[in-house]
Amino acid sequence: MSPSCNPLQRPRRNRLTPLGTIEATSYRGTLLANRGDLHAPDGSVHRLWRRTAWVTCTFVEVFGQRVTFDTPSHYTPLFACDEAVAFAAGHRPCAACRRGAFDHFVSCWKVAHGIPSSSFVGAKDIDRVLHSARMVRGRQLRHEAKVGDLPDGTFVLLPEAQERPALLWQGCAYPWGHQGYDAPTACSPRATVTVLTPAPTVAVLAAGYRPMIAMSVTP
Incomplete structure (x- = not known):
């Protein structure tokens, strides 16, 4: 039997953890996350990232796009319990579907890193710094x-x-x-x-970004 015919693990391995790992669990998340196409030929997850833009997205189909699973050449849908977990895993808000959160993240990023408010900071600038601070040789920093x-x-x-x-x-x-x-x-x-x-995200939190927390952590 070819690898592509093997049944995939259920539940899927697509849940982020604060430890920087991706695990399988039946529990649902509150945020969608994206690190690019992580698929093996059979559709399973076989790598931790494909690109340096690690984002968190809304479940609402802002642009009418549907989530596809187990499809090589398409991004791998990942899920996070909440935004604090996604931050620990190395993600940031998506600049497209979570524009308000992204703009606030950028504003706090400027404060945290001593950048004038009038200066432009793009997603790629943030991704470059985050990628060097979240993992080395596949292990969480x-x-x-x-x-x-x-x-x-x-x-x-x-x-x-x-x-x-x-x-x-x-x-x-x-x-x-x-x-x-x-x-x-x-x-x-x-x-x-x-x-x-x-560390760069901790600085953003210290500058005033309040992450979304799930499951009644907030009073």
Whole structure:
């Protein structure tokens, strides 16, 4: 039997995680994501990216385009629980279908990186910086920081739970899983944590970008 005849895994491997991986799960996401065509000849996902523009898109068909699955030569639809997860995975808002979010992201990017508000910053400029900050040799780039120095919306690994990503939000850490967020725990601002969200995006969050959070994390 040829590879193209083999049944594909169900559920599909198309869900982003804050750890920079793509996994299969039956849980749904709230954002569509795109890294280009990641398909193997049989339609399965076999690579982490094809292009440097990693974007998050709306489910609404703004331009009347339908999502296609398991189709080589077409982009591979990926999904994220929410925007904070997508940010940790290295994505940014799409400049086409999420124009308002993208424009706000750019404004905060300028503040974060000391760029005059009148200067032009394009999607390719952002993608170039993000791509060098999110992965190296196929592995997620991480750094350490104090909890008190990190903005809401940042994903981290806590010292006592190095295998479980957690979202920092209003002084608490929310352990994450594909099903959503578990009950929060208090975090000492002096605690040192491993930061999963790329450093340039952390700076954007610190400059005032408030990511969309799913599943009742916000009060």
